Amino acid sequence: MEQLETLERKTDIKLFCFHCGDECPDEIIHIEEKIFCCNGCKTVYEILNNSNLCNYYSIDQNPGITRKHHIKRNYDFLNDTDLKLKLIDFTDGKRTQLTFDIPQMHCSSCIWILENLYKLNAGIISSKVNFLQKKVFISFQDEKTSLKEVVELLDSIGYDPQLNLDNRKEEKIKSGYKNLYYKIGIAGFCFGNIMLLSFPEYLSIDVTGHDELKRIFAYLNIILSLPVFFYSANNYFISAWKGLKKKFINIDVPLALGIAALFLRSIIEIVFMNGAGYLDSLSGLVFFLLIGKLFQNKTYETLNFERNYKSYFPIAVTIQKGKNETTIPVEKLRIGDRLIIRNNELIPADSILIKGNANIDYGFVTGESMPISRVNGEMIYAGGKQIGSAIEVETIKEVSQSYLTQLWNNKAFRKDQEHEQESRIISFANTVSKYFTITILALAVIAALIWQNNSTLAFNAFTAVLIIACPCALALSTPFALGNTLRIFGKNKFYLKNTFIIEKLAAINSIVFDKTGTITENNSSSVEFIGEELNESEKVLVKSVVRNSAHPLSTAIFNTIDSKITKNITLYDEQPGKGIHAIINSNEIKLGSKIFVNEGLKQFYDDYSTKVFLSINGEAKGYFNITNKYRSGLSETISELEHNYELALLSGDNEGEKEKLRNYFGADNELHFRQSPHNKLDFILRLQESGKKVLMIGDGLNDAGALKQSDVGISISDNTNNFSPACDGILDSESFSLLKEFIKFSKSSMKIIFSSFILSLVYNIIGLGFAFQGTLSPLIAAILMPLSSISAVMFTTVLTNVFAKRRGLI
């Protein structure tokens, strides 16, 4: 009796799982005094405990990953040799090295356990984590273990790796990074030393009588400037040459001209005229430019902006061959294969249902997560996910030719390369540099003509104009302004692929929204009970029933009822697509569609919204009305954007919420419903053909085409570690209400770049005064060039911060 009392008292305080920290409904699952929310969590604890790895729990509080929604996967397909070779980095038959993406990684404990894998499997030689990239590098001995066993081990402790076949190109980007680091190091080294050797020149120290010293310094400078000119600065020449070959003058053309003029003139001055040259200015300029490049190259390593459907789809499927089940890589799937699709597995190709109760969640395709039931002989489209027991289907199309995947055959996805080139053309700096280059070349020729009867002076004036007019301030202000903007966006959980997107974002004049998951919240819906109010004991009954169901509607109802639960369920029968029939404490409860529950329900008005009907002991109680919850700040965002932009809404859903959405979007903006992924892409294309610059905001695979086609495609995500389709930027759903500020801020950034360009023009005009007289001394160059560069950097950085503060972004 006493025991029972303590037990009851205990249920009042909240219980948390020792493994994952989730709230536990009771303390039935436990080991000693440690309580677990589910058996999965308990199993992981046991595995770790057996290997003396409980340190895991002492580094961070409740570090585990909940196992409640874990689905046991069959990894037999990892024995397939072709597949194996695609997944591993290196093998010599004895030792294998591989890299896994583990998005679940989130704390120090995760690092610790993943680096101690060798204690769990003796075949693992070592494992090393890169936390920021959420990757683990593992090497193991082929004799003692296998790829499959390693994956199974990771899965068993909650870190199942993301297995996909198209993330191999990242390596390339990384080595590019290293090159930039090398170049900066060398340019910095040479810059410092050249400055040091130029000090006598700066301070006008009289070195008469020590002419040989001056010459040694000058020649040392030449030696030191060689790696700067030929190695650190080579990208500017390469890029300028590439641009010119395509008959296009980019910002690197005047830069390359300036650098070359500096170098040649310095060499000539030192060798033939016993002068000092401008090698300090040259190396300083290159050094600053490279720093700017580094600053601009901020990337979000954990985010992937290039995913296509292959990342969503399984890499292997189970097929029925004769009487045996085998797993094959999804690429080897052929028309007519019999597939076995288990709970929560994705259908990889358009198929026909052969056997079983299909209950398909097309969340990926339409954005709508309510499962749809299908009967034998009906078509199931690729991208759907089976919820419930296993089904058997026969494929009728190849993976890449299915309804959804065909989207990726659209030309929007093929012009990737050209797209990048295009983005360079429109950038402000490049547009300006075209006129700029022509002007300075003309000025240089004029300067040379003025002094044509004195060849030395003419040469001096010609090169001086090129040196002074070198648009270093412009070349620096762009990366610093945009790089800073990118960082400020990042702080507000708005992650852009690169800095070019900011310029594009500033230029848009039309915004298209997706509905489900974009302007509505993904995992929370508002649930309202219509009918006579339920009393406490009835609430307990309903909550206890829905607790047992994984259906999203059940979860939504479970979350809204705030009462205790009872475990006393005598009967529980869930019929996919219909509802739940349960008996608790000899009360009969029916929950589900209208027909399933009771025909005697009151008349109701069909308005497309989702309803779950309830009857207790044969008596109709009413229904739960479940509607999408719009994101907070939606109406402010829309009404603000409405003034300056043409808005549109594209929804894969029915017209159920049209009236409501009208209130948000106003009368003149377009609302389209029942839009397929292809429709969405075409809509964007039509807007673009009418001369609009389109910003598309969406989520999920169904928007993938539209996101790709649009000028700027932003995908919204509740958890940025999750998959998001190929896009230009990822916006954390928390920051949705800041969207209007982001767009305005991108415009401010462009204005800042423009004004810093004006500022640099002022410097250039002053410098040109000297250049035309042919009296540009190394000292003036040494002052003017760093001054203009540093002031441009300061100006843009300070101003972007000021504007961001004013917009409330920092």
Added chain:
Amino acid sequence: MSVIIVLIGASLLVAAGFLIAYLWAVKSGQYDDKYTPSVRILFEEEKKSEIGSKKSEIRNEKT
């Protein structure tokens, strides 16, 4: 004055040494991951203390 040339040579050598050290650091991947090592260094000590406590356990058993 020739002492200056010797000094400059020496200073360039020292500076080049640092440059090489930097290039080696980049090459060996020290700039690839700027976060994990900061966490990893804390584990090392725990491992030692773990071994230490095990050793003392063994010692206790023996006595």
